Amino acid sequence: MARKKICCHYCGRNILVSTFAFSVVCPSCCQRLSVEDYIIKSYREVSGIDTCGTMLVTQKGDLRAKLRVRDLDIQGRVNGTVQASGKVTVAPNARLEGNITARALEVNEGAHLNGYLCIEPKNHKSNGSNGSNGKNNGH
Numbered sequence: 001m002a003r004k005k006i007c008c009h010y011c012g013r014n015i016l017v018s019t020f021a022f023s024v025v026c027p028s029c030c031q032r033l034s035v036e037d038y039i040i041k042s043y044r045e046v047s048g049i050d051t052c053g054t055m056l057v058t059q060k061g062d063l064r065a066k067l068r069v070r071d072l073d074i075q076g077r078v079n080g081t082v083q084a085s086g087k088v089t090v091a092p093n094a095r096l097e098g099n100i101t102a103r104a105l106e107v108n109e110g111a112h113l114n115g116y117l118c119i120e121p122k123n124h125k126s127n128g129s130n131g132s133n134g135k136n137n138g139h
């Protein structure tokens with residue numbers, strides 16, 4: 001049976017789950033984790049998506065949400081705060097507006113990127129919320 005490795009948002013533990021699973025309880029911290037993979041193919045506006053799986057926003061995808069994911073692949077548009085425990089990829093002509101925290105970031109030529117970046121190659125667990133409340137570019 002196919003399995004994939006996910007990383008717990010809460011304690012950072014790696015867990016093997018079935019690719020058919022939609023959620024799992026972390027054996028380490030007992031938090032319930034969504035492990036669903038998302039594909040966004042059209043306009044979608046939600047308050048937030050939280051998954052230990054991956055997300056793909058296709059060319060026609062237009063996502064307005066606060067995201068917490070593992071890997072994020074943007075070919076369309078994303079507007080919101082992104083927190084990725086893995087890699088964020090922004091394809092040519094894709095557009096990302098919002099602050100990004102990720103382990104790795106790949107921006108292709110022609111991609112639009114507007115926001116603050118925080119790239120931390122090590123899976124560093126910062127305690128508490130990010131205290132860097134610098135500028136708030138409100139209108």
Ligand SMILES: [Zn+2]
Nearest residue numbers: 008011026029
């Ligand atoms: Zn955990």
